[in-house]
Amino acid sequence: MLGKFITFEGLDGAGKSTFIPFAQDVISRAGHPVVRTREPGGTAVGESIRKLLLDPSAQLSPETEALLMFAARQQHLQSVVLPALDRGQYVLCDRFTDSTYAYQGGGRGIPAEKLADLETWVHQGFQADLTLLFDVEESISQARLKQDRAPDRFEQEAAEFHRKVRQSYRERSIQYSDRIRLIDAGRALEKVKVDVEKYVLTIC
Ligand code: T5A
Numbered sequence: 052m053l054g055k056f057i058t059f060e061g062l063d064g065a066g067k068s069t070f071i072p073f074a075q076d077v078i079s080r081a082g083h084p085v086v087r088t089r090e091p092g093g094t095a096v097g098e099s100i101r102k103l104l105l106d107p108s109a110q111l112s113p114e115t116e117a118l119l120m121f122a123a124r125q126q127h128l129q130s131v132v133l134p135a136l137d138r139g140q141y142v143l144c145d146r147f148t149d150s151t152y153a154y155q156g157g158g159r160g161i162p163a164e165k166l167a168d169l170e171t172w173v174h175q176g177f178q179a180d181l182t183l184l185f186d187v188e189e190s191i192s193q194a195r196l197k198q199d200r201a202p203d204r205f206e207q208e209a210a211e212f213h214r215k216v217r218q219s220y221r222e223r224s225i226q227y228s229d230r231i232r233l234i235d236a237g238r239a240l241e242k243v244k245v246d247v248e249k250y251v252l253t254i255c
Contacts, residue, residue, distance in 0.1 A: 052136040054084075056178075059145050059185070066195075066243065074247055081255035084141065090144060094126045106204060107201070113161050114161065116155055132144070147179060151166055186235060192213070193206075
């Protein structure tokens with residue numbers, strides 16, 4: 052692969068969307084072409100799946116939820132991410148497979164081995180070059196979520212769900228310390244930016 056794949060992870064409202072444009076600027080200034088995308092989504096099919104997954108009225112079992120995440124991911128990887136990397140672009144992705152382990156694994160209780168089977172099938176060995184994990188207490192991330200729109204299906208989950216998701220993320224950051232950089236996202240924006248720039252520049 053000529054390009055680099057950087058993923059952004061964390062609880063809903065942790066600050067991913069705030070810092071992705073900043074990371075994009077850092078990479079552009081370093082002279083690399085960069086594109087942004089997201090999961091679930093990033094393709095027409097993926098965005099349709101996203102609507103279903105986030106719809107609070109959708110009655111989905113945890114297994115259906117996980118399979119839909121990986122279905123959207125398969126489409127996204129093959130038609131957007133891998134071609135962009137082949138062209139030498141830096142791809143910034145708002146959420147990726149760590150979200151599935153954290154939300155469907157940690158939050159919903161699907162065993163990691165089942166998710167790993169799907170990951171093996173869909174990823175075929177592919178991994179992010181760098182993952183920035185925006186770590187923040189669930190009470191802070193919940194308070195940051197936009198008040199001007201109704202919560203989606205994940206945002207409306209109880210605090211205990213978000214606590215388990217965070218715990219799962221933190222465990223993965225230890226297990227995959229070669230790739231995942233944990234950033235204390237509970238601090239002021241300017242302090243978080245310093246870490247984002249520092250870590251992004253390590254692969255520029
Ligand atoms: N999902 C996704 C799964 O369950 N499994 C999967 O495999 C995948 C891929 C997708 C949902 O799907 C689930 C997880 C998600 O619930 P999403 O589009 O990623 O949803 O939505 P959210 O994570 O909910 O995205 P948000 O935009 O709501 O949250 P962000 O991007 O983390 O937060 P952001 O940047 O919008 O910040 C929220 C607010 O906080 C402020 C910002 O200005 C903003 O107002 N803020 C700060 N304020 C003070 N100090 C700081 N340091 C701040 N950082 C941000």
